[in-house]
Amino acid sequence: MIVTDEDFKVIDSAIEDVRKSGTKIRKTFAAYNESEGYDIAWEVSAAVEAFSSFSSRWSIEILSTLYIAGDRRFNEMRKLLTGISSRTLSDKLTHCAELGLVNRIVDEGPPIRVRYQLTEHGRNAGRLLSPLVAYMKIQKGRVVKEK
């Protein structure tokens, strides 16, 4: 057995997430259409920026990792995103924070620790990305198991 039941669970839950998110996104949009005053300026600009930033290296892995694994610290991210340099991770996390996709949370210590968390908008993106990532993770998993 190469693809496990565990793998199927991952993809199933990802698909279920997408189904749920459809309803939620429709509700959000409906609310937006009805209330003219609802301030979504930042949200909109973040989304547009995000669409471009998705196209650059690592952004997808960062968002989907935070979505799947939950809040993570800097060095934890480095381990999960195999191959990223600390310089690039630092830059990308700053960029995602500027776009409003990710919150940088300092847990006052001691010891002081920094935690990265998806915002509402980041979770939307992560949720929609997750089926792709689940599929790719399984493909990756296959190769590792075969070696």
Place this chain on the structure above:
Amino acid sequence: MIVTDEDFKVIDSAIEDVRKSGTKIRKTFAAYNESEGYDIAWEVSAAVEAFSSFSSRWSIEILSTLYIAGDRRFNEMRKLLTGISSRTLSDKLTHCAELGLVNRIVDEGPPIRVRYQLTEHGRNAGRLLSPLVAYMKIQKGRVVKEK
């Protein structure tokens, strides 16, 4: 009215696509698990490569555009992917073809025309990406309408 019913239809059909693809992917994996001899070497390596290539600029837009719009010619792609240079588009399409995500089909003329088409593997990726793209398209659409 800023978000139209048309927008909702796009996202609904994207979500429906994902739901369907779940069943299909499970079947593919089940078949793979049962038949030890099934040669998926190229498919697997393409997937792993693809996972990296998704992380690079434009790949997502290329795959999702071909998935949503169907087969397209070189200059059609250029119009759909606003902002891409012809040099980069050429390189990216070649790369995607090497990875087995895209087929380059020459329609013997006259006039001779070149068409790009997703492979089975490219369609899997495109299908899983489509909800994200639908969401982002709507976000983009909002901004355009507000201007």
Place this chain on the structure above:
DNA sequence: GCAAAGTGTAATTTATACACTAGATAGTTT
């Protein structure tokens, strides 16, 4: 002395700008 969360700097890789090509089609002028 090690972990955490980075920064600085140089080298490499990737993408863009922009000019250009070659073959075909289409219209228009001599």
Place this chain on the structure above:
DNA sequence: AAACTATCTAGTGTATAAATTACACTTTGC
């Protein structure tokens, strides 16, 4: 009818700019 001009298609070549990596280094706390 032949030549002239213009445009479309699918790119390539080259220089520049931007993004990423490698690798050394820092600071604070245990």
